[in-house]
Amino acid sequence: MKTAALIAMTCVALTACGGGDDASPSASGSNAGTGTGSGSNGGSTLTLRYEALSPAADAASFLALLNSEGAKGFRYLSDRFNASGSTTTSVFVNDGTAQTYTYELVSAQSSQSAFLAQANAEGARGYRFEGLLTYGNLYRKDGGTSATYTYAAVAWPASQAAFLTQANGQGQSGYWLAGPIMLNSTSTSLYMKNNASNATYTYHALTLPTTSSDFIAQANSEGVNGYRAKGALAFGTDSAWVYVKDQTQSPAFTYQAATMQTASAAYIQQLNDLGAQSNAYLGDLMLGTSASYYFKASNCSGFLCTTLNPLTQN
Numbered sequence: 001m002k003t004a005a006l007i008a009m010t011c012v013a014l015t016a017c018g019g020g021d022d023a024s025p026s027a028s029g030s031n032a033g034t035g036t037g038s039g040s041n042g043g044s045t046l047t048l049r050y051e052a053l054s055p056a057a058d059a060a061s062f063l064a065l066l067n068s069e070g071a072k073g074f075r076y077l078s079d080r081f082n083a084s085g086s087t088t089t090s091v092f093v094n095d096g097t098a099q100t101y102t103y104e105l106v107s108a109q110s111s112q113s114a115f116l117a118q119a120n121a122e123g124a125r126g127y128r129f130e131g132l133l134t135y136g137n138l139y140r141k142d143g144g145t146s147a148t149y150t151y152a153a154v155a156w157p158a159s160q161a162a163f164l165t166q167a168n169g170q171g172q173s174g175y176w177l178a179g180p181i182m183l184n185s186t187s188t189s190l191y192m193k194n195n196a197s198n199a200t201y202t203y204h205a206l207t208l209p210t211t212s213s214d215f216i217a218q219a220n221s222e223g224v225n226g227y228r229a230k231g232a233l234a235f236g237t238d239s240a241w242v243y244v245k246d247q248t249q250s251p252a253f254t255y256q257a258a259t260m261q262t263a264s265a266a267y268i269q270q271l272n273d274l275g276a277q278s279n280a281y282l283g284d285l286m287l288g289t290s291a292s293y294y295f296k297a298s299n300c301s302g303f304l305c306t307t308l309n310p311l312t313q314n
Helices: 059-070 112-124 160-172 212-223 264-275
Strands: 049-053 075-082 087-094 101-106 128-133 136-142 149-155 175-183 186-194 201-206 228-235 238-246 252-258 280-287 289-298
Touching: 049 059, 049 264, 059 075, 059 101, 059 136, 075 101, 075 264, 087 264, 101 112, 112 128, 112 136, 112 149, 128 149, 128 175, 128 186, 149 160, 149 175, 160 175, 160 186, 160 201, 160 228, 160 238, 175 201, 201 212, 212 228, 212 238, 212 252, 212 280, 212 289, 228 252, 228 289, 264 280, 264 289
Parallel strands: none
Antiparallel strands: 049 087, 075 087, 101 136, 128 136, 149 186, 175 186, 201 238, 228 238, 252 289, 280 289
């Protein structure tokens, strides 16, 4: 399921270009600010299980697939192109965050005012925005929660400093950076607030790592202070690796790299092997060489502790 208008989280670092995750923007973690704990989810060990299924051929089939998987507790992550065999698969994860997920596809809105009206109406019903897809705008409701969501959109910043000012300002009001999107034909920052959560967010923007060892060192340094990798973002001529922390918690994140698997069966096997050890999948990154990256969280609860969409980290 291709992205219609996602911008900025590019092949600079977040995906292994030509071999990894497709540019589908959907999916995500649990409720913004509540949900799976890494290392613990309501006191139990986090175990992640993944599935890779044949992609749907049209909007109705795509929605039926997501709701069928959602009824089993599997959350849609993204579509992935597998270089071995030149196949595409739709990838889902079950991390125990919610017993069920329900999805809706709503007509795409190109204007900022119309999109915000739609997103806030869906959010008031407990559906969180998952992404702008070629089939329309995707929204997801997590079973077992009464959370509602509110959205704000502001112009995408033109510099790293402006981004930090903007994101940290929004974060202190409980708004999470859902991602850069195109509205009114303009790059726009979309922020999302979970009205059932008291979480506030702080962001760091650091130099783009150029090697795997550089990234692991940087991510672990940030992780020990409770900052989780959000991904590579571009701001005008600036670019940076962005990290985010829920200030209401004191979590820790540790990262590791694994050989990137280019065949679907081997890819899912690796995800499940590492997921059984409480390692959440971050994504396939091109940092000198291609590799798949995973993290393990401790003393953590909420959507930041688990696997999110590997391209958007939302």
